Amino acid sequence: xxxxxxxxxxxLTVGDVFSKNARLKARNVNVxxxxxxxxxxxxxxxxxxxVISFIGPSGCGKSTFLRCFNRMNDTIDSCVVQGEITxxxxxIYDKKIDVVPLRARIGxxxxxxxxxxxxxxxNVAYGPRIHGLSENKEHLDVIVEESLKRAGLWQEVSDRLxxxxxxxxxxxxxxxxxxxxxxxxxxVILMDEPCSALDPIATAKIEDLIHELGNxxxxxxxxxxxxxxxxxxxxxxxxxxxxxxxxxxxxxxFTRPQHHQTEAYISGKIG
Amino acid sequence: xxxxxxxPLEASNKVKKSIAKRRAKDNRLKLxxxxxxxxxxxxxxxxxxSIFSKGYSGFFxxxxxLDINFDRERIDPKGDLSDNSLFDGEASKIVNExxxxxxxxxxxxxxxxAKKIVSSGKDVRIAKMVKNDPSLFGTTTKVKFALDDDIDxxxxxxxxxETPESERRISNxxxxxxxxxxxxxxxxxxxxxxxxxxSASGNPEMAGIKGAFIGSMLTLSVCLLIAFPLGVATAIYLxxxxxxxxxxxxxxxxxxxxxxxxxxxxxxxxxxxxxxIFGMPRSIPLVGGMVxxxxxxxxxxxxxxxxxxxxxxxxxxxxxxxxASKLQVIFHHVIPLAMPGMLTGTIIGMAQALGETAPLLxxxxxxxxxxxxxxxxxxGTVLPVQIFMWADFAERMFIQKTSxxxxxxxxxxxxxxxxxxxxxxxxxxxx
Numbered sequence: 001x002x003x004x005x006x007x008x009x010x011x012l013t014v015g016d017v018f019s020k021n022a023r024l025k026a027r028n029v030n031v032x033x034x035x036x037x038x039x040x041x042x043x044x045x046x047x048x049x050x051v052i053s054f055i056g057p058s059g060c061g062k063s064t065f066l067r068c069f070n071r072m073n074d075t076i077d078s079c080v081v082q083g084e085i086t087x088x089x090x091x092i093y094d095k096k097i098d099v100v101p102l103r104a105r106i107g108x109x110x111x112x113x114x115x116x117x118x119x120x121x122x123n124v125a126y127g128p129r130i131h132g133l134s135e136n137k138e139h140l141d142v143i144v145e146e147s148l149k150r151a152g153l154w155q156e157v158s159d160r161l162x163x164x165x166x167x168x169x170x171x172x173x174x175x176x177x178x179x180x181x182x183x184x185x186x187x188v189i190l191m192d193e194p195c196s197a198l199d200p201i202a203t204a205k206i207e208d209l210i211h212e213l214g215n216x217x218x219x220x221x222x223x224x225x226x227x228x229x230x231x232x233x234x235x236x237x238x239x240x241x242x243x244x245x246x247x248x249x250x251x252x253x254f255t256r257p258q259h260h261q262t263e264a265y266i267s268g269k270i271g
Numbered sequence: 272x273x274x275x276x277x278x279p280l281e282a283s284n285k286v287k288k289s290i291a292k293r294r295a296k297d298n299r300l301k302l303x304x305x306x307x308x309x310x311x312x313x314x315x316x317x318x319x320x321s322i323f324s325k326g327y328s329g330f331f332x333x334x335x336x337l338d339i340n341f342d343r344e345r346i347d348p349k350g351d352l353s354d355n356s357l358f359d360g361e362a363s364k365i366v367n368e369x370x371x372x373x374x375x376x377x378x379x380x381x382x383x384x385a386k387k388i389v390s391s392g393k394d395v396r397i398a399k400m401v402k403n404d405p406s407l408f409g410t411t412t413k414v415k416f417a418l419d420d421d422i423d424x425x426x427x428x429x430x431x432x433e434t435p436e437s438e439r440r441i442s443n444x445x446x447x448x449x450x451x452x453x454x455x456x457x458x459x460x461x462x463x464x465x466x467x468x469x470s471a472s473g474n475p476e477m478a479g480i481k482g483a484f485i486g487s488m489l490t491l492s493v494c495l496l497i498a499f500p501l502g503v504a505t506a507i508y509l510x511x512x513x514x515x516x517x518x519x520x521x522x523x524x525x526x527x528x529x530x531x532x533x534x535x536x537x538x539x540x541x542x543x544x545x546x547x548i549f550g551m552p553r554s555i556p557l558v559g560g561m562v563x564x565x566x567x568x569x570x571x572x573x574x575x576x577x578x579x580x581x582x583x584x585x586x587x588x589x590x591x592x593x594x595a596s597k598l599q600v601i602f603h604h605v606i607p608l609a610m611p612g613m614l615t616g617t618i619i620g621m622a623q624a625l626g627e628t629a630p631l632l633x634x635x636x637x638x639x640x641x642x643x644x645x646x647x648x649x650x651g652t653v654l655p656v657q658i659f660m661w662a663d664f665a666e667r668m669f670i671q672k673t674s675x676x677x678x679x680x681x682x683x684x685x686x687x688x689x690x691x692x693x694x695x696x697x698x699x700x701x702x
Contacts, residue, residue: 075591077515103594110592114585116604126603127593177589184593 015248019047029083053229056239107181113173115165127184151179171202329675475668486651493560502571530569538633553635567620574616618691
């Protein structure tokens with residue numbers, strides 16, 4: 001599979017799509033919405049404990065592709081995914097795979113902060129509860145506290161865990177969502193433009209958090225902001241009209257893009 | 272043609288000019304709205320005023336107070352207070368004697384007429400009294416008896432003294448007796464003890480709505496227990512589980528059509544299926560409830576689906592994203608968030624069912640049933656059918672009884688709607 005000659009997509013993609021210690025591997029992935037092809041033959045590896053960002057103009061399919069990794073596209077009736085995506089060499093689109101444990105392994109943070117209309121505590125505790133991760137109440141308390149600490153929210157909310165999660169500010173809500181995602185100890189976290197609804201200060205906090213979390217998790221972040229991609233990720237993938245145009249080290253993508261379309265986007269000519 | 276670009280000054284002048292026009296339009300719209308609302312409120316007030324002002328007298332009736340000698344030998348000949356013994360007793364005779372001692376009727380014909388002054392429920396009343404309190408035996412106590420409905424109507428002024436005797440429902444003699452009783456201060460106008468605690472009766476002065484009220488409660492409970500779970504489950508299935516294809520589309524269209532089917536059709540269906548095919552008894556609240564459940568199902572399904580659709584997709588995404596199964600997403604997130612809307616729809620459906628007459632006529636709930644139903648398989652009737660029946664009776668007094676029953680039905684409806692508002696407020700998450 002890793003033989004480059006097998007892969008048609010390489011005719012398109014410039015740069016190094018492969019990773020030495022790959023955790024997630026996508027091979028020749030096509031996504032259709034009805035008759036509309038949203039992702040065209042994308043192949044990419046996502047390494048272990050790597051922060052990779054997907055950039056590209058609006059409607060280029062980066063969010064769609066992100067949602068393939070935890071099969072969130074299953075919830076859309078007309079959406080069909082072809083090709084192969086593996087996590088630790090296990091095809092997640094295999095018929096035998098159950099999406100419930102898969103989504104516990106691959107967490108997701110959405111564009112708009114979407115805490116449940118429940119208390120802060122219950123928001124974080126929800127995942128561990130449904131997956132049966134905690135043995136008892138004390139253990140659950142520890143999980144909640146630890147998750148909130150890692151999400152950098154503990155100091156702000158430790159005295160009001162029972163107040164509603166939706167009462168927090170936008171940035172706090174997004175960190176609460178990150179805490180909720182890491183409470184089930186996932187291996188990969190997918191972030192779909194996590195800062196697009198936030199002000200610069202909240203954004204900075206989230207970016208710091210991504211930096212830190214990058215030490216323990218593989219993080220895939222879709223972003224509209226090239227500066228953000230440059231700040232948080234080691235690798236960057238550029239999508240255009242459903243195709244993966246170029247993948248490479250973030251520094252190189254932003255300083256020496258090889259593909260003319262990437263260059264055009266980076267320099268602000270398209271997008 | 273003046274095609275040049277207008278200057279900011281011109282623009283602002285033009286805006287100023289147009290603003291007056293726009294304001295006027297706004298104000299006119301506001302005015303129309305206010306007129307419409309005040310008209311609606313006005314009509315509502317008139318409606319309530321006319322119902323309550325005319326109907327409240329249905330809760331009252333005329334009574335005559337008589338001195339009753341509770342002679343055990345005569346009332347309870349066997350001395351064991353059993354229904355049998357009390358039935359053999361002479362309670363009616365004692366009441367008549369007491370009445371005659373006041374009005375002194377002369378001759379057989381006069382006595383026969385005079386007997387009718389006190390309602391025929393007098394022996395039942397005495398039997399009830401001694402059963403509740405046997406220590407009454409041996410005493411002479413003042414007891415109030417309902418007056419016959421014609422006399423009640425006479426006292427209310429519906430039957431006029433000036434009308435020639437041949438055209439009047441009560442004779443001159445009776446009027447004479449009534450005047451006598453009135454002079455002695457024995458006639459009183461009081462809150463009726465029959466209207467709320469009695470059930471159907473051919474004697475209007477003794478007719479009450481208890482049977483119909485209980486019947487309505489039982490029927491609605493059956494309806495709720497069937498329609499709510501079924502409706503909510505259907506809505507959840509159609510919205511959350513079923514794939515969108517031709518079959519679900521067909522089902523959807525049909526549910527929407529069912530909501531517009533005249534209710535009497537559901538009654539015919541109930542008659543054909545529940546009674547003819549399954550051989551269930553007629554007139555029972557169980558069948559009534561099932562028929563009404565069929566009728567309310569579309570309402571509940573449609574409102575529940577709207578409520579489910581109103582649950583923000585972000586909440587669903589969040590739950591799916593963390594690995595909740597479909598069932599967990601539905602039960603932990605969708606249902607709690609959609610519950611206020613579902614309940615509102617359900618209670619509106621129930622209120623509709625409460626006021627429904629036609630389908631229940633079809634399944635025989637229009638029968639004349641004296642006993643109060645004790646369970647969902649006892650024959651019974653419901654409030655709107657009772658109103659329908661009373662409105663049809665010839666006796667003058669049933670008009671007031673009908674109005675009183677309408678007030679009770681309205682009260683029932685208003686309290687149900689109040690419950691809907693309360694539940695919605697309580698369950699709605701404001702966060």
